[in-house]
Amino acid sequence: MNVSELAEELDVAPSMILDQCQRFGIAASWAGAELTGSDLIILRAELASSDAIDLTAADPVPAPVAAEVEAPASALPPTVVASMPELIEDLAEDAGEPEPEPAPAAHVDPFAAGTRRPGFDPAGAAGGPVVADELRTPRPTKMPEERRLDRSARTGLIALAIGVLALLGSNLVDLPILVAVIWLLAAVALVVAVIDSFLGRRHAQVHPERTRGLWLATISLVLALGGIVALTAMVLTAVGDDPPADAPLGVGDLHSVQIARWGYQRTARLADDGWHQPARADGTCWNNGSGPDRGEDREELDQYGRQTPCKNKHQVEVVSVFAVDRDADSPYPGAEGIVVAAQRECGDAFAAAKEEVPTAELKVEYPTETGWDDADHDVACLIVTPTRTGALAE
Numbered sequence: 188m189n190v191s192e193l194a195e196e197l198d199v200a201p202s203m204i205l206d207q208c209q210r211f212g213i214a215a216s217w218a219g220a221e222l223t224g225s226d227l228i229i230l231r232a233e234l235a236s237s238d239a240i241d242l243t244a245a246d247p248v249p250a251p252v253a254a255e256v257e258a259p260a261s262a263l264p265p266t267v268v269a270s271m272p273e274l275i276e277d278l279a280e281d282a283g284e285p286e287p288e289p290a291p292a293a294h295v296d297p298f299a300a301g302t303r304r305p306g307f308d309p310a311g312a313a314g315g316p317v318v319a320d321e322l323r324t325p326r327p328t329k330m331p332e333e334r335r336l337d338r339s340a341r342t343g344l345i346a347l348a349i350g351v352l353a354l355l356g357s358n359l360v361d362l363p364i365l366v367a368v369i370w371l372l373a374a375v376a377l378v379v380a381v382i383d384s385f386l387g388r389r390h391a392q393v394h395p396e397r398t399r400g401l402w403l404a405t406i407s408l409v410l411a412l413g414g415i416v417a418l419t420a421m422v423l424t425a426v427g428d429d430p431p432a433d434a435p436l437g438v439g440d441l442h443s444v445q446i447a448r449w450g451y452q453r454t455a456r457l458a459d460d461g462w463h464q465p466a467r468a469d470g471t472c473w474n475n476g477s478g479p480d481r482g483e484d485r486e487e488l489d490q491y492g493r494q495t496p497c498k499n500k501h502q503v504e505v506v507s508v509f510a511v512d513r514d515a516d517s518p519y520p521g522a523e524g525i526v527v528a529a530q531r532e533c534g535d536a537f538a539a540a541k542e543e544v545p546t547a548e549l550k551v552e553y554p555t556e557t558g559w560d561d562a563d564h565d566v567a568c569l570i571v572t573p574t575r576t577g578a579l580a581e
Contacts, residue, residue, distance in 0.1 A: 188227060191218045197234050207233055340387025340400035343380045343407045350376035350414050357443035361513065363450020366443050373418055380411035426451050431516055449515040452562035466552060466565040469508040472497035472578070484558030486522070488550055488569065497578040503550075504579055506536040507568040515562050525553040525566055533568030540579050544572045
């Protein structure tokens with residue numbers, strides 16, 4: 188039924204029907220607009236009654252007003268649907284097919300782990316309403332790992348300590364070969380310290396959240412580089428021709444540098460002499476005989492120049508050979524100073540020889556100033572006796 192048909196049925200102007208449609212929010216703006224069953228009920232009740240319908244009430248449609256003409260007892264009120272057969276057809280058309288009922292939702296346990304419903308707090312009313320941020324199940328947070336000292340930085344620090352201790356310990360020995368071995372160990376340790384300290388510093392910069400030791404590795408790297416510079420200066424001073432006083436950082440005054448310098452120069456002299464010792468070897472025995480011509484580098488006993496086993500007949504036995512001073516740059520002490528040093532060093536051996544051979548004499552062979560400057564600091568103590576066989580120690 189449209190607006191015109193309803194106006195003709197109620198005997199009112201179509202404009203009145205349209206005004207009521209606008210009042211009740213019914214979508215009808217012209218006389219031919221179709222009206223639904225519920226719209227017809229509201230409009231008929233409104234236009235049949237003089238009282239306006241209260242839209243705020245629970246049932247906006249007022250009770251039907253009894254007609255002035257009494258209807259038969261079997262007649263139904265005009266507002267009842269059964270009294271309007273044509274309205275039943277309209278309602279049936281508007282209803283159409285019944286909508287299918289929605290499938291029941293799966294049961295969700297609100298107390299199950301990881302499930303929470305909006306506005307529902309499993310802990311009870313005491314917990315209060317659940318806000319939007321709390322609807323998400325929080326992920327378990329991983330505890331941050333404790334930062335550890337980088338392995339390379341730790342290794343570099345240990346290598347640095349070994350290198351420094353080796354450099355300091357080299358000043359406590361008097362053998363040039365031992366000084367050379369200790370310096371080699373220090374060089375290897377310092378190179379390892381430089382490499383590992385650099386790696387440890389880089390690891391601490393790239394992964395600061397996992398490793399620490401940036402400043403420790405930096406300090407270790409600087410000290411290791413300084414140790415390499417110092418060791419290089421020590422080696423160059425030991426093998427160079429310049430006097431130690433001109434060496435940088437005062438390394439020429441170190442005991443290890445003096446020992447290494449003396450050993451290097453002594454080795455170089457031995458190489459020049461065909462690896463022959465400048466002095467007679469300790470424990471050797473000699474007979475009368477012409478030896479090699481004495482040069483300007485040593486004071487020796489020329490008449491005892493033929494070596495022989497001590498079990499054979501001999502007149503001279505070397506009981507001790509020592510170096511007066513192992514500093515290659517020390518000044519020449521003079522012949523008298525060398526003899527005094529020999530008497531002090533060989534006094535016990537000479538006293539023992541006197542008890543065995545009362546006529547024994549102590550003779551000293553020593554370097555001249557020329558030999559001294561060429562790193563020949565050896566002094567030999569010789570016991571001269573009448574011809575005999577066997578060593579004095581036997």
